[in-house]
Amino acid sequence: MRIYELFVSALRSLWANKRRSILTMLGIIIGIAAVITILSLGDGVRVETLKSLQADSSGRQSSEINFNTESNYRLGSKISGFNDNDLNMVQNNRKVVKAEIESGYEGIINSSGIINGKNVMGNIYLTKKPNRKYLIAGRGISKNDLLANNPVALINKSLAKKGYVSPKNAINAGIELNGVSYTIVGVIEDEATLKEYQIYDIVVSKKFYMNNGADIPNNSMKLTFVNGTDVSKETKAIVQNLNKNGSQHSNGEYSFIDMGDMLKGASDAIKSITYFVVAIASISLFIAGIGVMNMMYISVSERTQEIGIRMAVGATQRQILWQFLIEAIILTLTGGMIGYLSGIGIAKIISAFLPFKAIITFSTFLLAFGTSTIIGLIFGILPAKTASNKNLIEILR
Amino acid sequence: MINLTSVNKSYRQGNGDYQVLYDINLKVKSGEFVAVMGPSGSGKSTLIDIIGFLDQDFEGSYIFNETVVSDLNRRDHAKLRNRSVGFVFQNFKLINNQNVGENVGLPLLYAGVKRHDIHVRVNKVLDQVGLTDSYYKMPKNLSGGQQQRVAIARAIVAKPSFLVADEPTGALDSATSKEIIKLFKDLNQNGTTIILVTHDEKVASQARRLVKILDGRIQSDEEITNEDL
Numbered sequence: 345m346r347i348y349e350l351f352v353s354a355l356r357s358l359w360a361n362k363r364r365s366i367l368t369m370l371g372i373i374i375g376i377a378a379v380i381t382i383l384s385l386g387d388g389v390r391v392e393t394l395k396s397l398q399a400d401s402s403g404r405q406s407s408e409i410n411f412n413t414e415s416n417y418r419l420g421s422k423i424s425g426f427n428d429n430d431l432n433m434v435q436n437n438r439k440v441v442k443a444e445i446e447s448g449y450e451g452i453i454n455s456s457g458i459i460n461g462k463n464v465m466g467n468i469y470l471t472k473k474p475n476r477k478y479l480i481a482g483r484g485i486s487k488n489d490l491l492a493n494n495p496v497a498l499i500n501k502s503l504a505k506k507g508y509v510s511p512k513n514a515i516n517a518g519i520e521l522n523g524v525s526y527t528i529v530g531v532i533e534d535e536a537t538l539k540e541y542q543i544y545d546i547v548v549s550k551k552f553y554m555n556n557g558a559d560i561p562n563n564s565m566k567l568t569f570v571n572g573t574d575v576s577k578e579t580k581a582i583v584q585n586l587n588k589n590g591s592q593h594s595n596g597e598y599s600f601i602d603m604g605d606m607l608k609g610a611s612d613a614i615k616s617i618t619y620f621v622v623a624i625a626s627i628s629l630f631i632a633g634i635g636v637m638n639m640m641y642i643s644v645s646e647r648t649q650e651i652g653i654r655m656a657v658g659a660t661q662r663q664i665l666w667q668f669l670i671e672a673i674i675l676t677l678t679g680g681m682i683g684y685l686s687g688i689g690i691a692k693i694i695s696a697f698l699p700f701k702a703i704i705t706f707s708t709f710l711l712a713f714g715t716s717t718i719i720g721l722i723f724g725i726l727p728a729k730t731a732s733n734k735n736l737i738e739i740l741r
Numbered sequence: 742m743i744n745l746t747s748v749n750k751s752y753r754q755g756n757g758d759y760q761v762l763y764d765i766n767l768k769v770k771s772g773e774f775v776a777v778m779g780p781s782g783s784g785k786s787t788l789i790d791i792i793g794f795l796d797q798d799f800e801g802s803y804i805f806n807e808t809v810v811s812d813l814n815r816r817d818h819a820k821l822r823n824r825s826v827g828f829v830f831q832n833f834k835l836i837n838n839q840n841v842g843e844n845v846g847l848p849l850l851y852a853g854v855k856r857h858d859i860h861v862r863v864n865k866v867l868d869q870v871g872l873t874d875s876y877y878k879m880p881k882n883l884s885g886g887q888q889q890r891v892a893i894a895r896a897i898v899a900k901p902s903f904l905v906a907d908e909p910t911g912a913l914d915s916a917t918s919k920e921i922i923k924l925f926k927d928l929n930q931n932g933t934t935i936i937l938v939t940h941d942e943k944v945a946s947q948a949r950r951l952v953k954i955l956d957g958r959i960q961s962d963e964e965i966t967n968e969d970l
């Protein structure tokens with residue numbers, strides 16, 4: 345008998361029992377859909393994490409060590425956590441490509457100032473580059489200002505109004521920050537932000553600000569490593585060393601945010617959710633498999649006469665076995681493919697509400713295909729054996 | 742063609758054996774039309790199942806042409822059944838959710854014949870049994886006589902060496918029985934070997950040789966010289 349004919353007759357007999365076939369498939373559909381959904385979402389999370397990692401380091405791997413004193417957290421602390429000795433010590437590490445001491449705080453500090461005799465508080469954005477963002481009046485800080493060390497500042501609309509009633513009046517007027525006078529060259533919007541969440545009110549040149557008596561403690565060190573370094577391990581070692589031998593180890597604590605740790609935690613969480621869902625889906629698939637077996641047993645006993653007739657016209661045991669096995673496999677495979685498509689659909693719908701996209705890989709297709717075929721094989725073989733081992737004479741009597 | 746020597750058959754029942762056939766010796770030559778008669782329970786069906794390759798579980802020797810049937814494995818036994826015999830049953834034994842054509846083509850399907858060739862051959866055989874244009878009809882929409890014609894078509898579709906029929910008219914009224922017997926006679930006249938089991942004297946009288954069985958033994962085996970022919 346041709347294999348094609350086996351498929352045709354299997355499909356026909358499944359079609360003859362449409363409702364029962366569909367109900368039997370339901371368990372497979374749900375199980376496979378659940379697995380595909382969670383795997384697609386899991387893949388999405390993983391790829392998103394990798395992407396954000398690489399965007400930050402532009403291919404290179406880096407980390408940041410911070411120094412915190414116990415008393416004064418931000419401004420006012422006159423202690424610098426890092427000095428040149430610390431820098432040399434860190435640079436002796438072979439894995440470190442580059443080490444830079446920074447003020448930290450990502451360029452924004454909180455400071456008091458005096459504008460037209462009035463005391464004000466504000467966040468100062470210390471810029472290293474020309475800046476004219478959010479400008480509504482006057483001009484921005486130019487390259488020339490930075491090079492010539494001009495004492496110029498941009499202030500926001502509220503400060504301008506407070507000091508000089510209107511933004512226009514504030515242009516070319518003065519503001520005193522840290523005891524140093526700056527010329528207001530431009531006015532910016534009130535909602536000026538850096539990196540979308542740090543609000544600032546004033547912009548001045550970082551170099552000028554620091555050269556003129558402002559004390560910005562150097563409490564941050566940025567490290568760049570040789571490609572392929574275990575960044576969190578190396579940084580941890582450096583931090584331990586600093587806490588023992590660093591210039592300020594008796595006045596505070598050196599620490600770092602372990603991105604690797606955080607990412608590992610996140611991916612561990614996703615992994616355990618995946619295992620959990622896969623475990624539940626496996627149970628569902630197992631129960632579905634039992635359902636398939638049950639249906640096949642019913643089918644075999646209902647079609648005893650048919651089996652007898654087929655044997656009487658010369659069907660071999662193997663042909664009967666394959667007929668029922670193929671029926672079981674078609675049943676589970678159809679269920680598996682419906683489940684696969686539903687899983688993709690569900691994952692896409694869910695990821696529309698999440699900050700990442702579900703990712704459908706060919707391997708999940710193979711997984712759905714393979715799993716449902718194997719379920720059909722495992723749970724179909726016993727009923728098919730029963731069918732093919734039937735005693736012809738007893739059936740036909 | 743068919744050569745049974747000292748065939749014994751018993752069924753296992755509980756802890757003892759229950760013997761149904763005793764020392765059967767039977768030869769059938771190609772082209773014969775043999776009727777097997779005997780009371781109910783005498784072992785006619787048991788004998789004909791052995792002859793028709795449905796039952797391999799017996800003692801003694803069965804040689805079909807040159808093949809020792811009792812030595813075949815299950816697979817080869819099934820193949821022999823597929824190629825060499827056509828079986829007609831009392832209750833037709835058609836697959837009810839398949840149409841007439843598919844039922845008739847079943848032996849060819851298992852013989853591995855191409856679908857198109859099956860179709861052509863099936864239509865030809867349906868013509869032969871008087872069921873022209875019935876390929877797509879469902880068995881349940883046919884009368885008993887027509888269903889038995891379908892079964893006969895299925896039995897001869899693969900051009901077997903011989904045809905075996907176990908009370909083929911047992912479920913039919915006498916008029917329909919006559920038609921079916923006529924069909925068998927026609928087939929025999931065209932060279933088909935037929936072995937037919939029946940209760941019915943009238944049916945048996947149409948054959949050319951009569952084997953009578955009683956309590957599992959062959960009682961008589963003789964030519965029919967029938968004047969009413």
Ligand SMILES: Nc1ncnc2c1ncn2[C@@H]1O[C@H](COP(=O)(O)OP(=O)(O)O)[C@@H](O)[C@H]1O
Binds near residue numbers: 737781
């Ligand atoms: N599978 C079986 N198991 C046990 N006994 C059987 C079986 N098949 C037939 N018999 C017995 O064998 C005897 C002959 O049966 P059978 O060949 O069907 O007779 P017939 O066809 O002449 O009426 C009967 O007594 C019957 O009960």
Ligand SMILES: [Mg+2]
Binds near residue numbers: 787
């Ligand atoms: Mg009988």
